[in-house]
Amino acid sequence: MPKIVDKKQMQKKILNAAMKTFIKEGFHNSTMAKIAKEAGIAKGTLYLYFDSKEALSIAFVDRYFAKMKTWLNQQGEAKTLDEFIFHIKTSLLIDEEEAKFIPVFFEAFGPSFGSEAFRKTIADYFDKMGNFYSQNIAQLIINKEIHSDISPQTIGRVLVSMIDGIMLHYGLFSQERENYENMLNESLHLFKQGLLKRD
């Protein structure tokens, strides 16, 4: 009796079209009509799968961060400070392709920072990352690898901010790769010295 469509498949198709349109036109010139056309459907159809442009944007960003969340969930807990520092280094060593997407991200979603919902989506991701670090730091304090006069909750979230800052500056201001790796080593050294338990 009823016509049946794979909703998720359709949303995926639309999100792919959105990506193409965003890259080609810039985010704020990407009208719902253009995105629909790129997906090969009518505007009304698009609204059957996303209630609003904001909903579409949020779904887009969600998918963008999904990969990183998956990566995060795969990470095991570090048992030593060195291992912990290595974890951080791994998360900072994004490849050059990924770095090039950072300015595009701001170009595309800069205007979205006006939306509370949008900011919350991103904030949730960083909070999750912060909690991951916090738990690990708490464990490392128990293991007596890290000195105990710091708050794991606070320093975990701070670490995320600092790491993000380093990554953003790399992506936005395109320092040389070699230079970036120097900076990584220096900052990781600083992190390690800052966290180290002294006897």
Next chain:
Amino acid sequence: MPKIVDKKQMQKKILNAAMKTFIKEGFHNSTMAKIAKEAGIAKGTLYLYFDSKEALSIAFVDRYFAKMKTWLNQQGEAKTLDEFIFHIKTSLLIDEEEAKFIPVFFEAFGPSFGSEAFRKTIADYFDKMGNFYSQNIAQLIINKEIHSDISPQTIGRVLVSMIDGIMLHYGLFSQERENYENMLNESLHLFKQGLLKRD
């Protein structure tokens, strides 16, 4: 014969109104009409002083960075590590009003990150800040306040990235003020321990 008005004074007044409106409404909801109203003038009058909304935005961002550069130039060199850390704390302790402007900045100028020239303008500012820190760190190494196995040039620029990261996360993800100050203290402690010369 002619009625005469101080153009610069008027532009300043309008830019102040724009700032207020941007913070209150966000950039995209700040219509020229609202800005004019905030400035206590008619919309048509506003267009006598800025040819377009874009012209207004550019004037606005120019003024924003000019202030920060002035602030930077006024800073003296720290003689001790504690003084240096205090410097950093001062630069991180932006007031809540300023923090509220951060999302507005990305909202308004996010799309500009597609422009190489725009990124360079901002990069120059951060480089200037990085050099300031580098020079101070070099001096502190001479003063034997900081251990000598780090590169002042590199760590100066890294510090700027990390500081910027902390500030951005505060502004964008609006943590509680008290929480932010805790984070500041924790991260400054980490910086200090990381930089400290050990005997």
Next chain:
DNA sequence: TATTTTAATGACTATTTGGTCATAAAAAGG
């Protein structure tokens, strides 16, 4: 194939808003 239910369509609406312009007001000097 007829029936039923869901999906697709795109012209249309409602609203928003950057920018204009004819008119009015203000100031300065003769």
Next chain:
DNA sequence: CCTTTTTATGACCAAATAGTCATTAAAATA
């Protein structure tokens, strides 16, 4: 106080675009 020049005003216009809805198409099943 009249004239001239500059400045101020806000109703108005045109364009853009998010979102709607009556109508049509498609698919699944009996």
